[in-house]
Amino acid sequence: MKEDVTHFIKLNSWIFRNNQIYLDKALKKYELSSGSFPYLLNLNKREGISQNQIAYDLGHDKAMSARTIAKLIELEYIYKKEDEMDSRAYKLYLTDKAKKIIPDIKIETLKLINLITEGLTEEEKQTYGDAIANSGLQDAQGNP
Numbered sequence: 780m781k782e783d784v785t786h787f788i789k790l791n792s793w794i795f796r797n798n799q800i801y802l803d804k805a806l807k808k809y810e811l812s813s814g815s816f817p818y819l820l821n822l823n824k825r826e827g828i829s830q831n832q833i834a835y836d837l838g839h840d841k842a843m844s845a846r847t848i849a850k851l852i853e854l855e856y857i858y859k860k861e862d863e864m865d866s867r868a869y870k871l872y873l874t875d876k877a878k879k880i881i882p883d884i885k886i887e888t889l890k891l892i893n894l895i896t897e898g899l900t901e902e903e904k905q906t907y908g909d910a911i912a913n914s915g916l917q918d919a920q921g922n923p
Contacts, residue, residue, distance in 0.1 A: 805887040815847050823881050827870045
């Protein structure tokens, strides 16, 4: 690796931005973005979690999550039900409309992964994934 720190930061920024651009284009037909689709995938694994929990899971602040969830409700991809144990909280669920597009979203994310790892051997892909997972990067909330 080059010793120049700015080169490393530039590469990471380039990868992140290009991931956003690709996903924004691929998901535009669903009126989703690179920032909103993770909410659907997270709920697909864990329906009935709270708005605060999904914000924590995704490493987003509560205000941003509230705006994204409001948009997803407006698009009829999710709905919320009052928590029976805490009337101040709501549990989030996917609509049938969202459940129908989850497989397409997964296909698009797999296409992106294939683009990123194109030309790498299986061993190099594993090393790349392990290196990213073990990089020690954490967001402000402590999520990897």
